[in-house]
Amino acid sequence: MEKPVIVEIEKTIDETDGIKTIFIKHSIEAKPGQFVMVWIPGLDEKPFAISYLEKEKFGITVAAVGEFSDNLSKMKEGDKVGLRGPYGTNYCLEGNNIVMVGGGYGAASLVLLAEQALDKNMNIKFILGARDKNKLLYIERIKKLVGEENLIITTDDGSMGAKGFVTDALKELLSKEKVDKVFSCGPDKMMKSVTELCTENNVKGEISMERWMKCGFGLCGHCCVDPIGIRVCKEGPVIDFELANKITELGSYHRVKSSRKESLEVKK
Amino acid sequence: MVNVETELCGIKLRNPTILASGIVGVSGAACMYAAKNGAGAIVPKSIGPVEREGHNNPVLTEFEGGFLNAVGLPNSGVDSSLEEIESAMKNSGVPVFPSIFGGTKEEYGEVAKKISVLNPQMIEVNLSCPNTANDFGTPFALDANEASEVIKIVKENTTAKISAKLGPNVPDIKAIAKAVVEAGADAISAINTMPGMVIDVKTAKPVLHNKQGGISGHALKPIAVNCVYEIYKAVNVPIIGIGGVSTGEDAAEMIMAGATAVGIGTGIYYRGIDVFSKVSYELQKLMDELGYDSIEKMKGAAHK
Ligand SMILES: Cc1cc2nc3c(=O)[nH]c(=O)nc-3n(C[C@H](O)[C@H](O)[C@H](O)COP(=O)(O)OP(=O)(O)OC[C@H]3O[C@@H](n4cnc5c(N)ncnc54)[C@H](O)[C@@H]3O)c2cc1C
Ligand SMILES: Cc1cc2nc3c(=O)[nH]c(=O)nc-3n(C[C@H](O)[C@H](O)[C@H](O)COP(=O)(O)O)c2cc1C
Ligand code: FES
Helix, strand or coil: CCCCEEEEEEEEEEEECCEEEEEEECCCCCCCCCEEEEEECCCEEEEEEEEEECCCCEEEEEECCCHHHHHHHCCCCCCEEEEEEEECCCCCCCCCEEEEEEEHHHHHHHHHHHHHHHHCCCEEEEEEEECCHHHCCCHHHHHHHHCHHHEEEEECCCCCCEECCHHHHHHHHHHHCCCCEEEEECCHHHHHHHHHHHHHCCCEEEEECCCCCCCCCCCCCCCECCCCCCECCCCCCEEEHHHHCCCCCCCCEEECCCCCEEEHHHCC | CCCCCEEECCEEECCCEEECCCCCCCCHHHHHHHHHCCCCEECCCCECCCCECCCCCCCEEEECCEEEECCCCCECCHHHHHHHHHHHHHHCCCCECCEECCCCHHHHHHHHHHHHHHCCCEEEEECCCCCCHHHHCCCHHHCHHHHHHHHHHHHHCCCCEEEEEECCCCCCHHHHHHHHHHCCCCEEEECCCEEEECEECCCCEECCCCCEEEEECHHHHHHHHHHHHHHHHHCCCCEEEECCCCCHHHHHHHHHHCCCEEEECCHHHHHCCCHHHHHHHHHHHHHHHHCCCCHHHHCCHHHC
16 A cells, blocks of 8 residues: 555664665565655655665655755654655666665665675775765675775765776776676766766666656656656666666756756755 | 547547546646546646646555545746746557636636647636635535636637536535526536545544545545436536546446546546556447447436
């Protein structure tokens, strides 16, 4: 039934600068890449990727960037929210040598995927990027998962790891090593570059897109992308490079709440 | 197999399934996507005079018999919507009937005039959104006089055919249908959603942010079939039957009640985006079985 169930927050942890993980006491059957809709009654309801998944609880990682995410970030143990989902497509693990490319809270769904890949004994390289070192997410968790030597950090300002973008690091990696599949989640422009880079190098992979969502289950049409019209909540959020290459708005514009197009240039 | 083509005010449709307004069809690309999945015609999301954000989430929720929505008519305003409608018309490969709304009668005229630069074959006039009462007051479709005045103004501002979209929550839908046809409506789209509410008992809060919403899906079907049946008796214009259609049999019911074509919205949830080709195919098989060789012959069969 597509109706929120009321669930309780078990605990919250500070991940980094303005980013929190909220654990919810509720068991869901979900796969890495899928998202849930979180409802604060009287305020709004928004999509969040699943970042931790255990038997009797799961976590979402929230960056406080506006009214809703601020309110959600302030919630505490015992507080209640509404929950729907999980929704959307999930990542599909293939091959032996895989690379994760995460930017900002985009790393959320990728760490969960890395956990699964480890269960399958895959070799994982994790490229993690952010504007500066205070925005880097899950460093310790990723180190523990894949080993320090397999974590490659980039920051725009060089405050940690290599100065530059995740795509610079990916480019170098692709030129040196055999890579079977790349998984990427983060800002639109970053995923666009990753898609282009991997396509040029004949490496397959998947990205996880973000668009304004209203229903989350394929009816309202708000998340449809140009020019092919697929619904990011239903045919996405995880799509392969082949499909991503057909989405001309990727990295270029998105639609705001009214459905008006807005260039991604105005967003930092 | 039998031919399921149908004709609406002289406009040929390859099959009688039409994407209902407000479901999926937010952009030109989204409309094209529904057409690619079999829709015989497309009615995009309703467009108003100025940009509107619509309501906060949740805008859609489910109950045992269907869905409840209050999206609140988000749209980018007629001026910037023109490129979306144009793209829908160019890329869908099937007729596209823009849907319009306004807060005042004059606004309906203004939007109709602006949309008409694209020369659509037909415009659907949404007189019946139940979810914007706080902004716009009672829907025009609830009053025969108000509804017919809107139609007259739209008529003055376009040469396109006009379909008036009515709501079910009126004491006598025949009276409204007669009034809009007298005012110049060339077709009737029936029906819009039925007002409803779903409350979450744990928080004692209505689930939809707008509190009230409109019922669509399975629960709406018998109400819609009845409205179409009544309207068919009252007026002599083609009817687009909308409400709870998700199978070929549902479509057949609508057509037997008097519909020339059927709108499909919530059916996309029940059957997938290709609900249009599924319904067309099932309808075709059913017509074969029942011995109808055209939609025209099946139309209104329940009245005989
Ligand atoms: C499939 C999917 C998965 C998502 N997963 C997550 C997740 O795991 N964690 C998470 O925190 N959010 C996630 N989001 C985004 C989330 O749903 C909200 O959009 C976000 O929390 C902002 O909402 P708001 O109301 O707080 O801010 P708004 O009022 O919508 O925005 C406030 C300001 O922040 C800007 N802004 C909005 N979103 C972002 C952003 N993502 N990055 C930078 N600036 C932004 C806006 O442009 C605006 O200027 C996801 C979205 C989708 C579609
Ligand atoms: C999410 C949603 C949004 C809708 N938006 C509009 C709209 O903008 N304009 C309109 O005329 N009808 C709108 N409707 C009503 C539908 O077009 C249709 O009349 C109704 O849903 C019944 O059909 P169904 O049961 O096949 O969904 C909307 C319905 C839903 C579910
Ligand atoms: S959010 Fe409604 S269709 Fe995707």
